[in-house]
Amino acid sequence: MKVGFVGLGRMGAHMARNLVQAGHDVKVYDVRPEAIEVLVELGATAASSVVDVAGGSEFVFTSLPGPAEVTETWQGDDGLLAHLEPGAVGIDLSTVGADTSRAVEAEAREHGRRYMDAPVSGGVGGADAGTLSLMVGGSEEDFEEAFPVLSAIGDSEKIYRCGDIGAGSVTKLVNNLIGMTTNVVIAEAFSMGVKAGVSANTLLDVVTASSGNSATLAQWKSSVLQRDFTPGFMLALGHKDARLAIELAEQLDIPMPVTSVARDRLAAALSEGWGEDAVAVVARLQEREADTLIDGRSS
């Protein structure tokens, strides 16, 4: 298939590469020229602009930081929607609110074009391996048509149609608010355990083998315990996701007391200047206040 791809960041570069390796004819664009060059060396074609990506493409993907970039890239005269080929399908892989996905899809319909939200989970490792889970919002027909290209990005057993447009974004926020609040809770729990005299490695091993285990805890082994906060998933993006979840809850008039605390903790970590570190860096706030270090390197 002829595929366009905008946004070659930590996730997008791997996803675009997997599309190339699956045999698709992939045209790529990013505001960072060096990111385009890497993909061209792997067999993709360079596009000169967002508009150029749309030309000739049967499917166009975006993997962008958040709602502002998604809106700017898809909507308006210089956006993808205005230049998609007849019959092409637009697919956004970014994490945004359902309101953003629905607004873009409404404009797509005005242009007589199709658009789905398909946020992903599984981190940079999953993007690299092509084993992401995908949470898709769109019509059954569009989902089935896109399934072969989505399968190049994700594990075909984990590509879910969650409902109509916006349902993928809602599902992704449900998933991520669990991850964001879990980071904050693990920081509390581990600071208590370490200060009470049990080593961080023992806590990690035992909780991993017990009922407190989680995908978030698995990430702590190579991040907090090794004092290595290289992202992965940046704190700034985690804060965005908690904020988007709370905005959705406000629209629905439901309380989110725990997520609100987590959002505030992530915001406090952001204001320390840690936005481009891995989201687990939020542990450093707790360590400072608890006067203890969750360090697994020496025990």
Ligand code: NAD
């Ligand atoms: P990133 O910041 O590494 O990548 C974003 C890319 O978009 C960058 O290459 C940037 O140059 C490019 N970009 C920004 N604005 C642009 C524009 N206007 N036009 C073209 N390119 C533009 O982010 P990431 O970690 O790859 O995440 C991408 C999306 O996937 C986010 O919405 C994030 O929440 C979501 N996500 C990330 C992870 C993860 O583990 N990193 C996991 C699941 C979902």
